[in-house]
Amino acid sequence: MKVIIFGGSGFLGSHVADVLTNAGHNVTIYDLKKSPYLMDTQEMIVGDILDVDRVEEAVKNADIVYNFAGIADIDEASKKPLESIKYNIVGNSIILEACRKENIKRFVFASSLYVYSKAGSFYRSTKQACELLIENYHEVFGLNYTILRYGSLYGPRADERNFIHKILKQALIEGKITREGDGEELRDYIHVMDAARGSVEILADEFANQHVILVGNQQMRIKDLLIMIKEMLDNKIEIEFIPTTDSLHYEITPYSFAPRVGKRLTSRTYLDLGQGILDCIYDIYKQINPKP
Template identity: 30%
Template sequence: MSGDTHDGVDNTRKVVVTGAAGFIGSHLVEALRREGANVTGIDRKSSWATGEIAPSADTGSLHAIRADLVSADLSTCLENAETVFHLAALPGVRPSWTQFPEYLHCNVLATQRLMDACVRAGVPQVVMASSSSVYGGAEGTMHENDLPRPLSPYGVTKLAAERLALAFAARLDTALSVNALRFFTVYGPGQRPDMFIGRVIRAALENKPIEVYGDGTQLRDFVHVSDVVRALMLAAAPRGRGTGVLNIGTGQAVSMNEVLALTGELTGRTPDARYGPARIGDVRATTADIECARRRLGFTARKDLRAGLATQIEWARRSLARAASPRTASPAGMAPTRRS
């Protein structure tokens, strides 16, 4: 393969992606392979098809491993890795109140074990997914120097994972760097079906009512998955290398009601919103202060909400059509068929 780069990513290196079969992880794996990177993907999902895809003239290789980070032998996976993208985590605010042991396992213990293995393997850098949930509620924009005040067990575990990773980077016996990217509300093709935008689009396309938690005036900084992937790759580039936390968002907040209206415009069907009480742990508003990411990474979001929603609507239309067909394709997040 050539030594060309894109957004600073060296296309001859080996990288590891945890949570490779997830929403963001699957997009990242595809982007890295398009740049020629050789990817080792790790995920514990039963739908994650393990095996090898050899490199081609257009893409790097993929070595897919089904494993739990808490119990897996990570030494072989991390051998000669130049970058580890740590995306594996159990998401969701509401379930974290009743499933806290599982959140500790997936978000905290898995991170501790991965970071320990990275130090032992001499991995030079980790780029990890954190969350705006670490901030809790806030008035105005959220800045990296704000005191974290998570309002849910999920937010607590994401903050703990972030702090663990930074503690490993601070060890005197390692040259490991850690960029913890605090993602705001990520959406786009392949988004989890329980997320708000995914539920709104499906309700519109199927002409069904949608339950809205609260009065719909809650504000979110919605950032498209393509921008999140670009931020991850920039954070692994020489310019972005360092240790610390960075907000990844658009810097603009949009209300739930605005999303409902825009989805109606784009689909031709205004979703039938049924408003109910807000859920425990949901924050009133999130807006990212994006100056640090702009300065350190050269990152600003490129896709506005209208264009981003259009990509997810089109993906949802295709997904529903496949589900209605007797011959269905592999769902998003699954690895393609491998050659033995």
């Protein structure tokens, strides 16, 4: 099938693009910048999702459209509410309208577990708004969709906006990890490659017009995660917890708001959290200590 991925140059989108290409699909990436991970058989469109004409031209003749574009960092969204509304809600609506006009087979949207929560600020509210608009497009125009709600992602190609990447880099450079709060927060970590495979598996008919939860098989408290990282680094780093008044993130569970219930999709095979973290440590170490 012909697949276009808005936001396909980023952390998750680029991995999904790879899985789709390896499965034999014709993949086009649409993003503000050229993907550094672009494969020879993938096409690239550099553009803004607020550019209506360019988005409509990109979607022409597509079978499947993914939207990973927009502001995906909770802290950034809380500092830039208007930008979050523009790119997360208006941008998504522009893509939806283009999909309606082209009668695409499936629209796939990257949402978040924060839609279940009172935490998440503008990030949460923009994701909730998008989910409602997608459902409206299905009810009124018959546009088929799948909404994906992701847990805490980690893995290669992440940057400083990703929590695990940020703390591993701090540990390797400063010999310490600083964390706001007491570390009792519980998270469902999922390796980005597992998430990418799940993001393609949902193209099966059974997931049409469904909300799908993609999380890992290993739930862990942040405090325990930090201790595990410390042991991996031969107990040579310090862990510091500092007070916070931050209410943007949830503690134990995101489930306080009740949008449409999602199906939980977990793979029988998955990358072990410890192995995944170790691989990230090696990758980040090579980035900060390049060979001459």
